[in-house]
Amino acid sequence: MSGLSVIFAPLLPWAVIAAGAGLAALLLALALWRGLRGWALRALAALALLGALAQPSLQREERTPLSDIVLLLDDRTASQTLSDRAAQTDAAVARLAAEVQALPNTELRRITVPDGAKNAGTQIGVALAEALAAEPRARVAGAIVVTDGQAHDAELAPALPAPLQLVLTGHAKDWDRRLLIETAPAFGIIGEETRIRLKVLDEGAVPKAAGTEADLTIAIDGGEARSYRVEVGQDLELPLTLDHGGQNVVQFTLAPAPGELTARNNAAVVQINGVRDRLRVLLVSGQPHAGERTWRNLLKSDAGVDLVHFTILRPPEKQDGVPVSELSLIAFPTQELFIDKIDEFDLIIFDRYGERGILPPAYFANIRDYVERGGAVLISAGPEFATVESLWQTPLGEIMPARPTGRVLSEAYLPRPTELGLRHPVTAGLEGAPPPEGEPGPKHWGRWLLQIELTDATGEVVMKGAEDKPLLVLSHAGKGRVALLASDHPWLWDRGFEGGGPQLELLRRIAHWEMKEPELEEEALIAEVEPGSLSLTVTRRTMKEAPGPVTVMLPDGSTQDLALTEAGPGRFSARWQAPGPGLYRLKQGDLERVVALGPASPREFEGTIASAGPLGAAVQASGGGVSRLEDGIPAVRTVREGRPSAGRGWIGITPRGAAAVADIRVSPVLPAWAWLALAALLSVAAWLSEGRGRRRG
Incomplete structure (x- = not known):
């Protein structure tokens, strides 16, 4: 196969040659007007000169025909396993591949489309773009896609130079019911009602027997399920109340309907973090002192804390003769705080408070009961704690984690965990903490200068001070908590004495542990999911030496034991790869944790009805068509470009006639000297012709 064409290699820019041609035309018009006999010869001479400048050549190409390429995409995603779609796909791919390979001068490229990574769904658009980029566009005669049409990246489908033929699996009678979570809060306030908006959708050829109502159940952390009867196709708002902080796993399950395509999209999981709304703290300072501002600044700096602070400036025994009407102080509202509204507080802090007759014993008994019901008390002790005014002498002493000896240790000491x-x-993990024994490091904490000696500790002694006596003792009392700090000198760290220390972090942790923040629970089972994967990191935080294995209950009800290894003081962990998505329950002793791995309803099952809708725009733009396999496997034909490429029972590809150039030969029409000689001969002939005309005249 060869081709012949004329090419030019001008000696001057085409604009200059065009100007010369225009000047020659003007001179020829003048010669015609004057009636000169040699105008034709002069025109030929001008053309010869222009040809010399343009340098025309003959180009001869030897071409080798190239075969056409047809792309055949085979959708093997999860939605293609529904019903008999896999068998439909197998038969169609085998038949279409055989017919394409039987066409003359045609090659087949097979591309299998698997499930997209990280729940991306069906990536037909990307697969088409990558396949097209790997082939010369001039040779692509068409693309055939065998799929259910549910492409989740249809907008990425490339513009094809040939028809895109869509061959759909599935059946016209298919229908499905699915659950759609429209809005769900990321956070919810503990004890308050929050709402989740959802909808139950019917898609496809829905039979009348399916009805217009469905049964929906809701379970939090795998607990007892609540059932609802809901309308299909209606926007629903369901109430939900969280009862604990941290992550709450909410599972929605829709009862399967007879005859629906799949039940895989009948469930959904929402993870909501439970938070407290404005933690309320009551701070009672027995008298003004240097550390009072430390507590106030700590609690006021926390945007999630509502602080009520009272300082006892005028004890009852003070007799100075000042009339009450002239005092600017308000009376301490003891009954309102400690009787009427005590349960509204999450934490009560007694800062250097001594029993001086302001609160009667019945009030302290009520505070004790408040703790046992689930409240929290923190005592920051000063010298008064070692006297007869000590809170130990009140009914609060029954729940205190240690007893004062009456001795005040007034010496410099280094607080140690x-x-x-x-x-x-x-x-644990406080920055710069010295070791429990031995010499501290070069950047240790600053020393404190006062401590109340404690004995008979019944709680957990987590810090010690002077003479290795208990400094910070934590304990559980009934459903509540009590913390006892045997010194009022944390403010020295705040002032940077001897380098200071983590005063803000320590006091914050104590307060938040008292208010049962999940991240500070000493006995906790934590499950962290790596985003986009089925990998789970399980962490067991405990005060025990070596906890046993964690039992993992899989979605199918089977169990596995997961051994833990020590990851640090009081922390044991393990990494586990789940076999598949679903809801997993972790249990060890009294601790339980429910975690959702992967989507409860994968993206592949969001839309399950076979449809040409997502890829319709790409098919139309390419001039292709849509065929349904339930009507039979279409035959493959070749059609000319611009003609219809699909019809009843057939689909078409357009041969491209592409060729590769094997050889190119270029030969000038005339050499440059020949053009000049021709122009000179024609000019002389024109001059002689005009001379004879003048002699005759």
Whole structure:
């Protein structure tokens, strides 16, 4: 196969040659007007000169015909396993591949489309773009896609130089019911009602027997399920109340309907973090002192804390003769705070408070009961704690984790975490902490100067001070908690005395542990999911030496034991790869944790009805068509470009006639000297012709 063409290699820019041609035309017009006999010869001479400048050549190409390429995409995603779609796909791909390979001068490229990574769904657009980029566009005669049409990246489908033929699996009678979560909060306030908006959708050829209502159940953390009867196709708002902080796993399950395509999209999982709304703290300072501002600044700096602070400036025994009407102080609202509204507080802090007759014993008994019901008390002790005014002498002493001896240790000492404190989340990992024994490091904490001696500790001693006596003791009392700090000198760290220390972090941890923040629980089972994967990291935080294995209950009800290895003081962990998506329950002793891995309803099952809708625009733009396999496997034909490429029972590809150039030969029409000689001969002939005309005249 060869081709012949004329090419030019001008000696001057085409604009200059065009100007010369225009000047020659003007001169020829003048010669015609004057009636000169040699105008034709002069015109030929001008053309010869222009030809010399343009340098025309003959180009001869030897071409080798190239075969056409047809792309055949085979959708093997999860939605293609529904019903008999896999068998439909197998038969169609085998038949279409055989017919394409039987066409003359045609090659087949097979591309299998698997499930997209990280729940991306069916990536037909990307697969088409990558396949097209790997082939010369001039040779692509068409693309055939065998799929259910549910492409999740249809907008990425490339513009094809040939028809895109869509061959759909599935059946016209298919229908499906699915659950759609429209809006769900990322956070919910503990104890308050939050709402989740959802909808139950019917898609496809829905039979009348399916009805217009469906049964929906809701379970939090795998607990007892609540059932609802809901309308299909209606926007629904369901109430939900969280009862604990941290992550809450909410599972929605829709009862399967007879005859629906799949039940894989009848479930959904929402993870909501439970948070407290404005933690309320009551701070009672027995008298003004240097550390009072430390507590106030700590609590006021926390945007999630509502602080009520009272300082006892005028004890009852003070007799100075000042009339009450002239005092600017308000009376301490003891009954309102400690009787009427005590349960509204999450934490009560007694800062250097001594029993001086302001609160009667019945009030302290009510505070004790408040703790046992689930409240929290923190005592920051000063010298008064070692006297007869000590809170130990009140009914609060029944729940205190240690007893004062009456001795005040007025000496410089270095606060240290105990061996137990290295494991407890309140004191574990504090920056710059000295070791429980031995010499501290070069950047240790500053010393404190006063401590109340404690004995008979019944709680967990997490810090020690002077003479290795308990400094910080934490304990559980009934459903509540009590913390006892045997010194009022944390403010020295705040002032930077001897380098200071982590005063803000320590006091914050104590307060938040008292208010049962999940991240500070000493006994906790934590599950962290790596985004986009089925990998799970399980962490067990405990005060025990070696906890046993964690039992993992799989979605199918089977169990596995997961052994833990020590990852640090009081922390044991393990990494586990789940076999598949679903809801997993972790249990060890009294601790349970429910975690959702992967989507409860993968993206592949969001839309399951076979449809040409997602890829319709790409098919129309390419001039292709849509065929349904339930009507039979279409035959493959070749059609000319611009003609219809699909019809009843057939689909078409357009041969491209592409060729590769094997050889190119270029020969000038005339050499440059020949053009000049021709122009000179024609000019002389024109001059002689005009001379004879003048002699005759």
